[in-house]
Structures are given as C-alpha cells and as structure tokens.
Amino acid sequence: MAQAHPDISALEAQAGRLPDQMPHPDGGSGGIVFTDLSTCGKLNLRCASDVSSQIIRFLGASLPDKANSVTTSGERRIIWLGPDEYLVLVKTGEEDSLSSIISSALSSQHHAATIVTDALACLQLDGPAVRDVLAKGCALDLHDTKFTAGMCAQTLLASASITLLCEGDSSFRIICRTSFLDYVMAWLKDAACEYGYYVTPQSNI
Amino acid sequence: MLQLPCPYCGPRDELEFSCGGEAHISRPLAHNKISDADFGEYLFLRDNPKGVFLERWRHASGCRRWFNVVRDTVSHDILEVYAMGRKPRSSAGKNAYNNSWRRTSAAEAAAVNK
Ligand SMILES: [Zn+2]
Numbered sequence: 001m002a003q004a005h006p007d008i009s010a011l012e013a014q015a016g017r018l019p020d021q022m023p024h025p026d027g028g029s030g031g032i033v034f035t036d037l038s039t040c041g042k043l044n045l046r047c048a049s050d051v052s053s054q055i056i057r058f059l060g061a062s063l064p065d066k067a068n069s070v071t072t073s074g075e076r077r078i079i080w081l082g083p084d085e086y087l088v089l090v091k092t093g094e095e096d097s098l099s100s101i102i103s104s105a106l107s108s109q110h111h112a113a114t115i116v117t118d119a120l121a122c123l124q125l126d127g128p129a130v131r132d133v134l135a136k137g138c139a140l141d142l143h144d145t146k147f148t149a150g151m152c153a154q155t156l157l158a159s160a161s162i163t164l165l166c167e168g169d170s171s172f173r174i175i176c177r178t179s180f181l182d183y184v185m186a187w188l189k190d191a192a193c194e195y196g197y198y199v200t201p202q203s204n205i
Numbered sequence: 206m207l208q209l210p211c212p213y214c215g216p217r218d219e220l221e222f223s224c225g226g227e228a229h230i231s232r233p234l235a236h237n238k239i240s241d242a243d244f245g246e247y248l249f250l251r252d253n254p255k256g257v258f259l260e261r262w263r264h265a266s267g268c269r270r271w272f273n274v275v276r277d278t279v280s281h282d283i284l285e286v287y288a289m290g291r292k293p294r295s296s297a298g299k300n301a302y303n304n305s306w307r308r309t310s311a312a313e314a315a316a317v318n319k
C-alpha cells in the first residue's frame with residue numbers, strides 16, 4: 001500500500017489533533033475566539049460603482065466608494081473587491097430574494113449578481129490576540145492604527161487567498177474558498193496555541 | 206522580494222502578483238497582410254532588456270486587476286505604474302516605449318484599422 005509522505009501525514013495528524021479549545025499556557029482567558037459564519041448568504045455583485053444610488057434602498061447601505069473598504073448596515077456587509085466588483089454578506093437565506101431584487105433594479109445596466117454562498121466560507125475572529133495571530137501569516141500592516149474598522153483587503157494568509165475584514169480593534173472576519181477552510185482553520189489554531197483559543201459551534205448570523 | 210504598488214490596493218508583496226510579461230504588444234487584426242515571419246515576431250519574440258522594461262502585472266491574490274509597470278530590471282526600481290490601455294508618462298517609460306522595435310513593426314501597423 002502506498003504510504004503518505006511522512007511530513008504530510010505528521011502535519012495532518014497535528015492539525016487534526018488540535019482541539020476546539022486551548023487554554024492560555026499561563027492560565028486566564030483565551031486570546032482568540034473563532035466562530036464559523038459560513039452559512040451566511042453571500043452575493044457577488046459586478047456593476048458600475050455609480051449605480052449605488054439605485055440599489056442603496058435594497059442593500060441598506062451604499063456601495064463602498066473607497067478601494068478596500070466595507071459599508072455596513074446591521075448584519076449586512078458590502079465589501080469592495082474591485083472597481084466594479086463587490087461582495088455582499090447577508091443573513092442566511094436572504095441572498096435569493098436580494099439577488100432577484102438587484103437584478104431587476106439593474107435590468108437596464110450591465111451587471112451580474114451571483115450567489116456565492118456555498119463557494120465561500122466566513123470565519124469570525126474575536127479577542128485580544130487576533131492581530132498577533134493574523135500577523136504570523138499575513139504581510140499586511142495589521143497595526144490597530146493602520147488597519148481599522150471598515151477596512152478590508154484581499155491578500156494571502158499562510159499562502160491561502162483570503163478577504164480580510166476589520167470589524168473593530170480586536171474583531172476580524174476572514175472569507176476564503178470553502179475548500180480552503182479546513183486548511184485556514186488548522187493554520188489559525190496552530191498559530192493561536194500560544195495565546196489560547198476557543199472554537200464556537202457553528203452558528204448563523 | 207519586490208513590493209509593487211497596486212493602483213487600487215497600494216503597496217503589496219510580489220507574492221500577491223503575477224507578471225504578465227512585456228506590455229504594449231498589439232495584436233494584428235484578423236484580416237491582415239503581414240508575412241509569417243512578421244506574425245512570428247509578434248507571437249513569439251519578447252524583449253529581455255537590461256534596464257528599463259515595460260511590463261504587465263496582475264494583482265492576482267488581491268483585486269485581480271491588470272496594470273502596467275515601468276521597472277528597471279537591474280536595480281528593481283519601480284519607476285511608474287499606470288492603467289491598462291494607457292502609455293507611460295515618466296521620461297524613462299516614454300523612452301522605453303518610443304525606442305522599442307515594435308513601434309515600427311509590421312504587426313503593430315496591422316493592429317489598427319487604416
Ligand atoms: Zn489590487
């Protein structure tokens with residue numbers, strides 16, 4: 001029988017063995033809490049930025065007009081992905097109706113509203129260690145005066161393509177391909193060991 | 206490692222980009238009268254200068270947009286970044302553009318309706 005490469009099987013075993021809860025080595029509360037929000041609705045929107053006024057009443061917030069920024073309305077997030085591309089996060093199940101509403105509102109315009117709920121995973125990260133953990137695998141300047149709430153970036157985390165959202169001083173979201181979630185989660189757990197972490201059971205936003 | 210200034214996202218590591226090679230290569234129109242040798246030059250011949258080079262780059266792991274870069278292949282200095290479809294404005298970039306053999310190539314002449 002073919003044997004897995006010893007290094008790979010060791011890595012897999014190590015990642016698989018990391019529990020969902022790791023206390024801080026010195027005791028006390030954990031440095032970071034991971035919450036899987038992957039079931040939230042996700043909509044990829046391609047359209048000219050100047051249609052913002054036409055769809056703001058459906059989205060609840062305007063399209064972000066600055067590169068790498070996010071607009072927020074309650075639980076909704078509208079994330080800048082490019083000069084004519086946005087990712088909209090909505091409550092679980094809202095994406096179907098929103099996509100048809102936007103499509104009919106923009107029917108006379110060149111646009112595309114594509115549901116990408118199952119293609120992308122979404123992870124919430126909270127806690128005092130969140131910036132230190134992310135900085136281990138991300139080349140962005142994550143200092144709390146440089147990467148602030150309302151900013152986002154598409155970048156690499158430990159070689160995986162991610163979209164990073166800053167939600168507050170110690171609160172972030174990571175959006176990555178669903179197929180990368182296991183890897184990203186295993187990497188994050190490993191990086192967070194020295195601070196202590198907790199993985200909350202899957203929930204809906 | 207290089208650090209490239211994406212026109213949308215600002216400075217990012219080279220790891221986030223993919224290089225698309227030489228910029229400003231015009232494709233001859235479908236109906237053209239250029240020779241096979243001239244078409245071969247358009248299709249296969251790429252410059253590899255020691256010095257200022259005009260390149261296309263894509264922010265592959267970021268905003269996924271293409272842009273042009275004027276780069277010195279000796280010092281690795283990024284001299285200018287400009288949008289697709291535009292021409293360089295820096296003097297080094299202008300010189301590299303104007304002095305390229307492609308400006309007088311049969312393929313480039315056959316790339317526009319006359
Ligand atoms: Zn970019």
